[in-house]
Amino acid sequence: MPTSKKTETLLMRPLLITVLILLTVASVAAETTPPTPFRGIYLPGQCLTDRRIDKALYYAPLTGINAVVLHAKDPRGRLYWESQHPLAATMGAPICRGSFQKAVRRLKADGIWVIAKVDVFIDTLLVRHHPRLGVTDNQTGASWADRHGLHWANPYDPRVWQYNIELAKELAGLGIDEIQFDYIRFPTDGELARIGYPGADPAQTRAATIGAFLAAAQKALKPLGVLISVDLFGLTAWKTDDFGVGQVIEMIAPHVDVICPMLYPSHFPAGFLGWPQPGEHPRQIMKKSLNRLKKRTDRPVRPWVQGFWYTPTQINDQLNGIADADQKDWSVWNPAGNYTTLYKAVSDRTGQVFAPPKFYPSLETLRTQPPSIVRGHRRIIHYSDPGKGYALLCLEAPVPGALQSYHTLQIVLSLMDEAVMDRILTCRRTQVSPMAGRRWKIARLVQLISEDLNLSPRKIRPRPIYIDWGSGNTCRFTLDVPQHRLKAYQGLNQGE
Numbered sequence: 001m002p003t004s005k006k007t008e009t010l011l012m013r014p015l016l017i018t019v020l021i022l023l024t025v026a027s028v029a030a031e032t033t034p035p036t037p038f039r040g041i042y043l044p045g046q047c048l049t050d051r052r053i054d055k056a057l058y059y060a061p062l063t064g065i066n067a068v069v070l071h072a073k074d075p076r077g078r079l080y081w082e083s084q085h086p087l088a089a090t091m092g093a094p095i096c097r098g099s100f101q102k103a104v105r106r107l108k109a110d111g112i113w114v115i116a117k118v119d120v121f122i123d124t125l126l127v128r129h130h131p132r133l134g135v136t137d138n139q140t141g142a143s144w145a146d147r148h149g150l151h152w153a154n155p156y157d158p159r160v161w162q163y164n165i166e167l168a169k170e171l172a173g174l175g176i177d178e179i180q181f182d183y184i185r186f187p188t189d190g191e192l193a194r195i196g197y198p199g200a201d202p203a204q205t206r207a208a209t210i211g212a213f214l215a216a217a218q219k220a221l222k223p224l225g226v227l228i229s230v231d232l233f234g235l236t237a238w239k240t241d242d243f244g245v246g247q248v249i250e251m252i253a254p255h256v257d258v259i260c261p262m263l264y265p266s267h268f269p270a271g272f273l274g275w276p277q278p279g280e281h282p283r284q285i286m287k288k289s290l291n292r293l294k295k296r297t298d299r300p301v302r303p304w305v306q307g308f309w310y311t312p313t314q315i316n317d318q319l320n321g322i323a324d325a326d327q328k329d330w331s332v333w334n335p336a337g338n339y340t341t342l343y344k345a346v347s348d349r350t351g352q353v354f355a356p357p358k359f360y361p362s363l364e365t366l367r368t369q370p371p372s373i374v375r376g377h378r379r380i381i382h383y384s385d386p387g388k389g390y391a392l393l394c395l396e397a398p399v400p401g402a403l404q405s406y407h408t409l410q411i412v413l414s415l416m417d418e419a420v421m422d423r424i425l426t427c428r429r430t431q432v433s434p435m436a437g438r439r440w441k442i443a444r445l446v447q448l449i450s451e452d453l454n455l456s457p458r459k460i461r462p463r464p465i466y467i468d469w470g471s472g473n474t475c476r477f478t479l480d481v482p483q484h485r486l487k488a489y490q491g492l493n494q495g496e
Contacts, residue, residue: 004074018377029204032177034227034258035114038302040067040331042117045080045096047435048335051359052435055111056425058357059339067113069180070103070332073149073164073172075344077125078103081174085166085169091129102108104174115178115229116171120153120164120213122183129153133189136196146190151246153187153278156200156434161213165220178227180260181217183191186243192244206246214255229258229302234268237261237289240296245308260331263289264306265318282306286321303371312345319349330480356434360418374415376406379462379493389470393483394487395462409457413442422446452477464489 043052048070056068063364065260073079079093081100088094127134127143128151131153135152136143143151153160168179186206214230236247254260257292263286266279273288275281284305293301295372316330322330325404330343347354366386374382376396384391393413395408413421421441422432430444449465450457466481468474481489 024476032225032227034178037066038067038113038329040069040113040115040302040337041065041307041337041342042069042331042333043071043103043337044335045071045074045078045100046100048080048433049437053103053106054359055357055435057106059108059114059343060112060353063343066111067115067331068107068118069115072100072116073118073123073167073455074118075122075196075279077123077127079167080173080344082101083167083170085163085170087127087163088167089123092222093125101174103220104176108175108177110127113177114175115180116168116174116176117180117182117231117340118164118168118171119183120181120192121160121185122146123151124151124162124189125155126153126160126163132159132198132323136198137350138196141224144190144195145189146187148189154199155206155209155213156197156198156204158315161216165217166216168221168226169224172224172226176226178229178258179217179221180229181214182231183231183248184214187246200455205242206273207242207248207251210246211248211255212428213249218255228255229260231260231262231304231378232239234261234263234289236283237263237292237296240320242289249293249296253299255377256299257294258300258302259297260302260304261293261305262333263288263318264304264333265314266306266309282310283317283321283324286318287324290322290325290327294325301327302331302372303327305330305332307334307339307342308336310341312341312348315345316340316349359434362382363419363423364417366417372417373492377402380489381406381412383492384416386417386420389427390466390468390485392485393465393467394461396463409446409460410442413445414438416423416445423458424448424467424468424475427469427473453479 025140041056043056056065057066070080072081077091077093078095079088080096081094082098083094104114110366133153134143135154136142139461144149171179179481201222207268214228218228230252232247233245235243236249240248242248249259258426265282265285268278268285270276274279276393278285290301290303303322305315307315319330335341338424343354363386369386373380377399379394379396380392381394381396382391395409395412398405398407418438418441421438425432425441425444428448448455449460453460453465463479464481464486465477466485467477467478
């Protein structure tokens with residue numbers, strides 16, 4: 001549908017939220033300084049769970065990781081924080097409920113430098129809702145899509161600039177240390193000859209357009225104290241002209257604080273520097289590319305290291321290439337946020353062996369502890385005896401005026417030790433990943449209880465539910481509590 005006048009006005013006028021952000025961050029107008037040497041990893045938006053952050057924080061002091069890049073806006077235009085931007089809200093762009101903000105708080109509390117990655121000119125949501133803001137297909141008149149079916153916003157349109165800058169301001173208000181712009185370029189995949197750019201100035205080059213956007217972003221973001229970095233194609237280290245994407249180092253560097261070239265060796269074309277397979281020369285590519293960049297800009301260069309497809313040895317080859325170029329800073333990219341190979345590479349590099357993280361006490365540890373008793377308002381709602389391997393759960397009717405309620409299975413199960421959850425789920429032939437979070441486990445346990453009792457969760461009343469998880473391999477929930485254990489439970493309720 002066409003962009004409405006109301007939406008156009010919304011895009012162009014100063015937003016109240018921007019004023020609030022400026023007031024919020026006025027006390028941090030001075031820029032903070034990134035850690036040195038800089039050691040970063042990337043986490044995609046769907047990975048911002050408690051367990052993923054737990055793992056990142058566990059390995060950070062062991063490996064020297066001191067920065068995390070969080071994906072804030074993705075190529076589909078989805079936002080991973082609870083954005084209050086009016087236009088984003090009308091499009092349904094915010095898709096998370098607090099996980100991003102929580103991750104920022106936890107990382108910063110541990111001294112981690114936090115970067116928000118914003119994908120700028122690729123934005124399917126924006127173009128689908130407002131086609132006049134996108135590039136067009138000259139043959140059909142419709143919005144052009146790349147070979148992945150994704151739509152691109154028009155890099156020449158100041159309304160697209162304003163939208164992304166306003167989002168970056170909002171992120172700054174969340175305490176982000178650095179905004180990292182990605183897809184800060186023109187399209188490269190698909191039938192490029194069919195693309196039309198409404199409102200394009202024939203006298204302005206693509207590189208000048210990208211530079212102008214970054215100049216506008218710099219002017220808007222600098223008062224907020226955040227740093228600005230940009231992700232660039234690895235070939236920009238070698239290309240001095242605009243090769244169609246609008247990325248020329250000399251046009252970009254004056255408007256940013258850090259340049260982040262994606263020097264993934266496997267992505268360089270066959271024949272590069274005379275190598276049939278450039279990906280087999282990770283050390284040389286990293287060293288030679290960084291040396292080229294040093295001659296073209298005085299801005300700090302923080303290369304992306306290829307952390308996918310490669311072995312620990314090949315990752316270390318890239319790190320050695322960075323050192324060969326007298327550079328210290330780097331970030332590692334794995335699209336799934338899986339850094340097992342990186343941690344192995346650092347282990348090999350330092351000669352240290354990293355024990356796997358333990359997110360909660362094991363069953364063996366629990367068995368040495370006394371029974372766990374949690375009292376509700378009128379009865380014990382959770383009793384677990386690790387030594388004997390059983391538990392009793394009991395819902396409680398809501399109490400008027402009480403701050404806490406224990407009337408759902410989810411609430412009562414949240415009191416169960418996670419190792420016990422794992423034991424029950426494993427016995428019930430449910431595969432449990434080490435990275436699975438409590439919320440997922442609780443949801444599965446609710447299903448099992450409902451199946452075992454043949455009752456929907458809403459029809460389960462406040463009476464003891466028993467499970468013997470310590471012996472045998474059944475681990476079934478039942479209302480038939482062994483008499484001696486029921487008596488002991490009732491005695492505890494009576495204060496005996």
